[in-house]
Amino acid sequence: MPTAADFQQMLRGVSLRVTAPRVAVLSAVHDHPHADTESILRDVRDRLSTVSHQAVYDSLHTLTAVGLIRCIQPSGLVARYESRVGDNHHHVVCRSCGSIADVDCAVGEAPCLTASDDHGYSIDEAEVIYWGLCPECAASRAHSSLT
Ligand SMILES: [Zn+2]
Numbered sequence: 001m002p003t004a005a006d007f008q009q010m011l012r013g014v015s016l017r018v019t020a021p022r023v024a025v026l027s028a029v030h031d032h033p034h035a036d037t038e039s040i041l042r043d044v045r046d047r048l049s050t051v052s053h054q055a056v057y058d059s060l061h062t063l064t065a066v067g068l069i070r071c072i073q074p075s076g077l078v079a080r081y082e083s084r085v086g087d088n089h090h091h092v093v094c095r096s097c098g099s100i101a102d103v104d105c106a107v108g109e110a111p112c113l114t115a116s117d118d119h120g121y122s123i124d125e126a127e128v129i130y131w132g133l134c135p136e137c138a139a140s141r142a143h144s145s146l147t
């Protein structure tokens with residue numbers, strides 16, 4: 001488990017000033033992978049009661065921009081954040097409840113799908129999202145179809 005000192009080190013590593021909101025946002029995102037902004041806000045407020053909404057939004061934005069956290073936004077869902085960056089992993093999303101799980105990339109480096117025609121673009125990433133039903137939702141569907 002990274003400590004506050006590790007998070008401070010990560011901020012310094014990308015030449016960002018170490019601030020309490022940034023450290024709190026980094027640890028909240030680390031503790032709750034794929035959490036949305038509202039849950040991160042709640043968690044950060046538990047750690048730092050005086051933090052403003054704006055400071056949390058700004059920290060999320062800054063940390064995403066420098067690549068310390070990653071923002072994922074499957075269509076139809078609100079943005080989620082995670083601290084697992086740099087490994088080009090993908091996500092599986094439940095159509096019913098919106099839960100998200102990590103799926104390791106089979107290739108490991110982006111872009112892991114070769115475009116059949118790149119149209120001259122320099123492509124650096126293929127965004128892959130698997131959609132389906134999570135085990136809980138699949139089970140409750142099977143159950144409700146019996147009744
Ligand atoms: Zn589900």
Ligand SMILES: [Zn+2]
Binds near residue numbers: 034084089090101
């Ligand atoms: Zn993930």
